[in-house]
Amino acid sequence: MKFLENKKILIIITGGIAAYKTLDLIRKLSKLNCEIKTILTKSGKEFVTPLSITSLSKNKVYTDLFSVENESEMDHISLSRWSDLILVAPASSNFLTKISNGFSDDLASTVIKASDKKVFLCPAMNVRMWEHASNKQNINTLKSYGYRILGPEIGEMACGEFGEGKMLEVDEIINQLEIYFKQISKNKKLKAIVTAGPTQELIDPVRFITNRSSGKQGYEIANSLVENGFDTTLISGPTNLKPNDNLKLIKVKTGEEMHKKTMELLPCDLAIFTAAVSDFKIKKFNKEKIKKNKDQSFDLDLNPDILELVSKSNKKPKIVVGFAAESENLFDNARSKLEKKGCDLIVANDVSNNEIGFESDFNEVHLFYKDKNIDDEKIPKNFKSVIADELIKKITNKFNFFND
Ligand code: CTP
Numbered sequence: 001m002k003f004l005e006n007k008k009i010l011i012i013i014t015g016g017i018a019a020y021k022t023l024d025l026i027r028k029l030s031k032l033n034c035e036i037k038t039i040l041t042k043s044g045k046e047f048v049t050p051l052s053i054t055s056l057s058k059n060k061v062y063t064d065l066f067s068v069e070n071e072s073e074m075d076h077i078s079l080s081r082w083s084d085l086i087l088v089a090p091a092s093s094n095f096l097t098k099i100s101n102g103f104s105d106d107l108a109s110t111v112i113k114a115s116d117k118k119v120f121l122c123p124a125m126n127v128r129m130w131e132h133a134s135n136k137q138n139i140n141t142l143k144s145y146g147y148r149i150l151g152p153e154i155g156e157m158a159c160g161e162f163g164e165g166k167m168l169e170v171d172e173i174i175n176q177l178e179i180y181f182k183q184i185s186k187n188k189k190l191k192a193i194v195t196a197g198p199t200q201e202l203i204d205p206v207r208f209i210t211n212r213s214s215g216k217q218g219y220e221i222a223n224s225l226v227e228n229g230f231d232t233t234l235i236s237g238p239t240n241l242k243p244n245d246n247l248k249l250i251k252v253k254t255g256e257e258m259h260k261k262t263m264e265l266l267p268c269d270l271a272i273f274t275a276a277v278s279d280f281k282i283k284k285f286n287k288e289k290i291k292k293n294k295d296q297s298f299d300l301d302l303n304p305d306i307l308e309l310v311s312k313s314n315k316k317p318k319i320v321v322g323f324a325a326e327s328e329n330l331f332d333n334a335r336s337k338l339e340k341k342g343c344d345l346i347v348a349n350d351v352s353n354n355e356i357g358f359e360s361d362f363n364e365v366h367l368f369y370k371d372k373n374i375d376d377e378k379i380p381k382n383f384k385s386v387i388a389d390e391l392i393k394k395i396t397n398k399f400n401f402f403n404d
Contacts, residue, residue: 001032001174003181008035010083010117012108013053015043016090017158018124018167023048025089025170026056032174037079038062039108043092065107076107080115085177088112090124090167093135100138100145118180119147122173127163136383143385146244148227150176182402183229190401191268192230193317194222195275195306197237199255203298204286211276212358215239217323218274220388222247228392230270235261237275255281255303262306266315270395273307273343274323311342319399324348325358334368344370344399347391356381363387367394374398 009029013019026036036057040050050061062079080086088095088108095108104110112119121142129135130152139149151168168176196218200208215236222234223244233248235258243249252258255277262271283299290296307322320343324334327350334348346368349356356362364381379390396402 001178003185004029004174004178005033006035007084007177007181008037008082009177010037010039010079010086010111011057012039012041012086012088012091012111013044013048014041014088014090014092014095014108015046016092016124016167017047018090019044019047021167021170022089023052023056025173026053028170028174029177030057035059037082039079039111041095041106041108043094062107065105065110076110077114080111080117083117085118085120085180086112086115087120087122087173087177089122089173091121093123093125093129093132096121096123096135096138096142100141119145120150120177120180121147122150122167123152123165124167125152125165126157126159127161127165130163130165140383140385143223143227144242144244146227146246148180149389179402180229189229189231190270192222192225192232192270192272193235193262193265193268194218194225194232194272195235195258195262195277196222197239197241198276199237199258199278199303200253201255201278201281201303202253202285203282204288204290206289209278209280209282210238211278213237213276214359215241215274216361217363217384217388218272219243220385221272221274221391223385224388224392225270225272227389228396233265235265235275237277255306259304259306259309262310263313263315266310266313266317268317269401270319270321271310271317272321272323273310275306276325277303277306279303305341307343308341319344319395319401321345321347321395325351327352330366331368334366338368338370345395360384365391367391369398 013022037059038053039062053061098109099112104113153166154164155166156162197215198211198213200210202208219241222232225232226244226246235250250261280300281303283301311320322341322343324337324346326333330350334346338346348366356364363384365379367377
């Protein structure tokens with residue numbers, strides 16, 4: 001854990017039974033020579049005491065926004081500036097609602113709003129609360145602010161119910177912090193390219209061929225790459241989506257343009273092709289609008305297969321990942337696509353299921369690796385943002401992106 005050493009971490013403890021685990025987190029981080037300062041919210045005080053925290057962190061616990069003593073010693077701005085990272089553990093449902101809506105009515109929410117540092121959130125709540133639409137919306141909003149969500153895990157909860165909502169285990173939180181500090185310590189960032197969205201192939205000035213791709217999965221993957229420290233460029237066909245502020249966005253319309261821009265960005269470390277590039281383009285663009293009483297036939301040409309061309313180019317990125325949208329024989333089609341296109345991993349989804357994939361906020365994917373030593377995997381149905389995080393986690397682990 002050498003990257004965590006001497007780091008200054010500001011831990012915010014909000015109200016939740018998992019707060020007792022945060023005491024262990026503070027103990028372990030202190031042992032790793034991190035300097036820990038803590039903010040305990042009003043509800044957090046119901047679960048752990050300032051005394052127990054101070055004895056582990058060896059630092060004073062901050063609780064009040066309007067404390068004369070605190071403000072003279074270290075105000076809410078200095079607290080955030082002092083830290084290398086802010087970690088909220090546990091992050092209660094109420095606290096997530098508060099910060100996703102921009103409230104700053106106590107010390108913890110004010111520090112986060114005034115912060116210029118990376119914020120990591122470790123949600124912990126009952127499974128129904130976690131799955132509630134309002135919570136999912138909050139999580140998506142918080143992600144769009146650039147905050148990193150760690151967990152939660154699936155398991156038995158303090159309330160006796162079972163499901164997703166348990167705070168991530170302390171050792172895994174420490175692991176994620178170490179990976180983060182390792183990534184940002186690199187002099188040269190790893191470079192990633194993502195293609196996303198549909199393409200539009202013009203027939204005449206008013207008509208085009210396109211498809212149902214919304215681009216959501218590709219945008220979430222690009223966002224997740226940024227959060228994992230990649231220098232990321234998203235090459236996107238027409239969509240209504242807004243990506244993370246910290247990535248480079250190149251907007252294109254046609255498959256040809258997408259191909260050209262992708263080639264210009266090579267070489268890179270990781271390329272993920274999620275775009276639903278139109279297989280066909282019009283052979284000869286009609287300069288004038290085709291009239292309904294005239295000949296309406298037109299010839300088609302195949303678009304360049306960007307994934308295949310990149311995988312087989314002499315500038316092939318270290319790892320190339322393709323997607324496979326299949327409506328039948330998912331396993332066989334995905335495996336033959338992997339073979340034909342020459343990429344390192346194919347992520348396949350079943351587009352015959354209307355609840356996932358095209359236009360939906362959900363997805364479920366199967367992973368097929370070129371390396372026969374790596375077993376096929378499934379990421380079960382979840383929000384596309386969660387699928388993206390899981391996928392990037394698997395890719396960076398399996399292909400050793402952060403182990404030099
Ligand atoms: N792809 C690409 N360029 C194309 C067509 C596809 O880069 N001209 C990429 C997609 O981004 C995806 C993968 O290839 O990563 C597979 O796309 P898919 O549409 O599932 O397959 P196709 O190659 O179009 O094959 P088919 O239509 O026969 O299923």
